[in-house]
Each structure stands twice: as C-alpha cells, then as structure tokens.
Amino acid sequence: MDPSVLTTLKILLIGQSGVGKSCLLCRFTDDTFNVDNAVTIGVDFKMRKITVDNNNIKLALWDTAGQERFRTLTPNYYRDGQGAVLVYDVSNRDSFTCLETWINELNRYSTKTNIIKMVVGNKIDRERQVTREEGIAFARRHQTLFIETSAKTKEGVYMAFEELVRKIINTPSLWEKLEDANVVRCNDDHSESEQKYCYC
C-alpha cells in the first residue's frame, strides 16, 4: 500500500431510491452530474483519495441501491463500514420520513457500534418539502452529523465527505489497528458525549 496513505475508510451511501445517492457520489468522485442517471443495480463501488487535515485518506465508497427489490442484498455491505451517509431528498417528504427505517437497518447490520453517521439533505436546488430545521432536529435526535447538499450545483458535496472523514479520523478506534483500539477507546468514550455537529 502507498505509505503516504494513512488509512482506507469504508463509507456507505444509504437512502431511499431516487434521492440522488449515485449523483452525489458521481459529483464527489468524478465531478460530473448526469440528470437521468440509471438506477443502481445492487451496489456500486467507487474509490477516491481525499486529504483531510494533512492526512491522505483513501475512501472506498459503496453506493447501495435504494430500490425495494435490492433491500435484502444491501445490508451485506454495511459490515465493517466506518462511515455512513444517509441521504434524503429535501423536495420529497417521503424520503425524509423513511430515513428512520434506514437508520434502524444500519444500526442493526453495521458491525462497528460507533460508526459515524451523517444525514444529508440532497437536492436543495429544488423546491423544499422538508425544512432545514426538521433535518437538524432529526440529526440531533440520532446523534449524527448533518449537512444539506445539491449534487447538481455542487453545493456542500465535498464538504459533506470531508466532514465525515474528519469525524472518523478523530475517532481512532474506528480505523486504527485492533491491538491499540482498546486503549484508545477509553478516551474516546468521553469525547463521544460532546458530539460535535456540523451545521452548514
């Protein structure tokens, strides 16, 4: 492995069908936006390097399919994820209300108990059905990070991933080798109580 890379993180993208998970990812990895992006089949994988606070991090991004017919397959990929991006569509209230089920599913299947979660309200370029305050309230309730983005206009996309990665890096028990993990975790639990939020 490249010695300059600190670690490789596994990041999941989760959310209802059509909220723009794949578009968000495309914007982040290739800086492109495709209006009629095809439906994701099962799961898509993308790789990107990112530099956060002078640390080179490799991101393994798993973009899961939101469609009902793939629901039995996708939890398979939650395992060992260090970060999860839960996406909803601000112009579609449905996608926001069912976020609850997605977050439950994530908690059930993820193997890392302290996985860093981030709620992302996508498509802010469109007419809103879900207010920013509602999103923040949800994020606070579930102790997650929160950000609003638009894959189309690029707004907030990079920052979302950057924030998520920063948070993971600040939780060394998530990514450091097992032998030191136990030592670190003790200190880490204290900082857990003073969760920092990122309101953008």
Next chain:
Amino acid sequence: MDKYDKASQHIKDSLNTKNLAECLSQTGRFSYCALCATSLSCLYKYPAHVDFKLDCLRIICNHLRLMLQLPTMREMANCELPLDAKVYVRALKKEEVLKEGMMIIVQDLLLLAISNGIYDARWRVLILYVTGVFDLDLNTVDNFELNVVNCLSNFLPVQTEQEQVDAARRIRVSKTKRFAMIGLASVGGGILLGLTGGLAAPLIGAGLSSIIGTSIVGAIGTVGGTAIVGSLFGVAGASLTGYKMHKRVGDIEEFQFRKLSTDTETGDIHLHITIVISGWLNDDIETSYSQPWKYLRDSPEQYYLRYESSYLLEFGKAMEYFFSFAVSVAVQESLKYTVLSGLMAAIAWPAGILGLASVIDNPWGVCCRRSAQVGKQLAETLLSHSHGNRPVTLIGYSLGARVIYYCLREMSQREKCQGIVQDAILIGTPCTRNSSDWNKITEIVAGRVVNAYCRSDWFLKFLYRTLSMHANGVAGLQAVQSVSDRIENIDLTDIVSGHFEYPQKLTEILMHIGVNVDASAKIQLITTQSMPEGMSEHLKINDNYTVKKSKSVIDLTIIDTKKNEVQ
C-alpha cells in the same frame, strides 16, 4: 437422478434455447454475479490471482450483461473479508427460473468456464465452491461435465433426414443429454476447441459441423488445421497414455502414464483428470502400481504414473525385508510409541535396526533423487498441456507424494503455472515441511492442498535420521505450518501406524481426506469398522468443499446401520 430429470425438463420448458441471463431478473443477475465475486474472494487471496479473478468476472459480467458493475465486482472479489454468500443464494431462490433448484446456475457456470476452450482449474474450483454454497451434491458438477463430454462425443455428422430424425429421437430419450445440448448451442463454437486431450481429434472435427456450420470444420480438415487440433487437444491426441518424453529431465529411465481401470459405465473421458502416483512397488507385475488405487473414483478418467520401476521395486523389496525379517513386531510397536511421545530428536535407534540401515539407505537415497527428477518431468508434462486444457488432480503417497511436491515446486517457478492443478493430495510425504516452500505451492494449486501425515511413522523418521532436518522437519511426520490456512493438514495416525501401511489402507485414507471412492468400498470399510474417530474432527474445517464430501460418507453410515437392522 430424479431431481435431475425434473430440472432438465424444467429448463427445457422455460428456457428452451434461451440464455439464462435473459431469464433472470436484474436482482437475480446481480446476485449471481456477486455470489461468484464473493466466492472468488474466499478462494483466491494471493496477489497472483488478481488477474484471473478479473478475467473470470469479466466473462461472468459480460454473460449477465452487467459490464458496468465490473469494477464493483472486482472490488468484492478482492476484499479481505468476504461478504455473506447466503444473502445472494436467498435472493436467487426467489427467481422463477430457479424454482426447481440451483443446478441451472451450476451448469451455466460450467459452460461459461469452458467457453473459450480452456477449462481452468480455478474455474472448476469456483464451480465446486458455488455448488457447495447452494448445498448441492458435488457430483452435480461431475454429471454436468459428463453431459458435455457425452454431448461432444455423440455429435457425429448427421447427413440424411432419416438420420436426423433418429438423432432427435435419441436425444428425446435422454433428457440429460438434451439438457447439456441446449446450453452448448447457446455457448457456440469455442467450447469445442481445446476442450480435452481425451477426445479424439477427428471425432471433434466431425461434431463441429453439426453445431456451428462448416467454416471452422473446413479449417480443421486441412493439413494446417490438423496441427491446430493437435495443439489444442494435447500432443497425445487420444489420451495421456500415448505421452512420450520429448525433453528428458535428469537421467529418468521410465516415465509413462497408464489408465487406471475403472468399471464405471460413464465412459472414460472427462473434463477433469486425476493422476495417482504410488510410492514403491512390491512386485514386478503391472497391477502393483494400480492395486492401492483400486477404489479411487475421483474422476472417470484416472491415470497412474509408471516411473523408475526398477528402483521402486528395489526399495519395496528392501522395505519388505526390513520389516518382515529384521525388525520384530515388538520393536516396531515400541518404536511407534517412542516416535509418538515426541522423544524423536534424541532417539537411540536399536542396534539391530542400525545394522540393517545399509539395506535400506541406498535404495532410498536413489529413489529420493529420482522421484524429485520425475516430479520435474511431470511439471514439464503438465505445463506443456499434454493432457489437454483441463484441470488435473494429483494424489500420491510416500515417494509418489514426493514426486508431486517436486512437480509443484518446479511449476511454481514457471510462468503460466496456475490453473492447471486443481487439488494436490500428498500422503506421507518424504520432503521438507518448510512453510515458505509449501506456501509457494498453494499459490499454484487451485483447490485443496492436503498434507496427510502420520505422527507414529518411525520408518520415515529413521530414513531421515542422518539428515539435518530438525529445523523444519519432514512433512510426512507432522503438520505444515501455513501462513494462509490454505494447507489442509490431516493427521492419519489413527488410521495407519507407519509408512508401510499406506498402500493397504489407501482407500480408507482417501475417504478420510474426502476424496471420492467407490461406494462398495465405503460400505465395506464402514461395516468392518475402521472409520476413525477423527472423521468428525475433519468436518469442522470450515470449507464447504470438504464438509460436503464428508457428508456423503456419513449418509452411507446411516444407510448401513439400517441395513444391519433389517438383517
């Protein structure tokens, strides 16, 4: 067989000549592909296999029209912690076409595997693995392979209309054959070329015309074309038995393949061959090679290697003398326990035995040197694809296992050495147990690498007494440490008490290891009760492939107890 017919009937009705990929839903196709990717990640972890995995997935993705998913699949196949395959199996079970069972996927994979005319051992192991994940009998794979072979050898030119009608009727009678033919037609011409070294070339030439038209047949019919067929089907043409050494390694005097007679009705050509290698000879007669392997049923096409008979015989005679005249039973027993108790390093060999050392040491030394050379020769043979482009399983005991060890070691130093050997089963091997050497071997063997050893084998220890092998030890005496859990160490101490028992107890040993043996031999063995307790221990190895085979043995036990009740 019932289940089989039903499935073939079903596939005939629902698929007809349609491609399986067209009958599966998107979820099904994804699951199928992801299952293969996950299986690959479980099977092949070495960097040397990355290219193969990608090629393999490219073929599967292309077949399932999921080319866009290729990078994702590649990532799945290379991830260190394999995903849960059962999720995909559950998803596939919901598919309409697969209602009757997962056999269709197995067949589909088989046809994909041979679609480019080369049957890579790693493909076969993948198919076996997937079959295990589906909880199907591993013989399913063998049966499908036989169908393909049958199908190819039955494709004689059909000229008149009457003959065509007859042929159609014949096919109707045999549904299983038809099953294979439907698939074959969809895969096309590539499959027929280079498939086996066992199918006679002219027969294939004839068969081609009936499936893919005359253009390729025309090419093959010409003088240049004959050479093409020759290269694709192996230099031996009809069978390995015709193999002649072109390039001699060292001063080998004898190196020949002979068919191991099997009395199965399935014919003697297969897509997978097994080569067995004996350790020494007790008699001058031909059967002394094949006798120990009498009940082996690993493949319908099995060969034994005849090598350096005179030296092996000399060693065998010396061994016989050593045991029958020189060393009393009591001494043997005590030696056995001395070896077992681990006092080996400082063992004081009885003077009587040491006095006889000269009888055995010389033939042993000669045979050791020669078997290493024979191993290299075998490597040359396999690398030249004289057996055709199909997977080979190697099984050997004593010096025969040494031949295999040197063969694999030689192969591991060459290019394009992967995908030829499927399984390597080494029993009581007189060679080092240096783990780095063994690990190189695991890289080139697609499936199982078995080191079966006997802790109480004082004879082997005696033969190695003068060699300074304390650091690493002898593989035939103890387990080989493996970095990558790829080596299966199987302790035979409960079955054999020493080296000389390997040939007599070979059937039992093979059963214990999980190699197919004749059903009659199985029952015989179980009734006379020599199944060791260790059988259940073997089951805990978390390897579908192994567990599966052991299961069939247990089934037989149940049948047998029932039989006893009736009596």
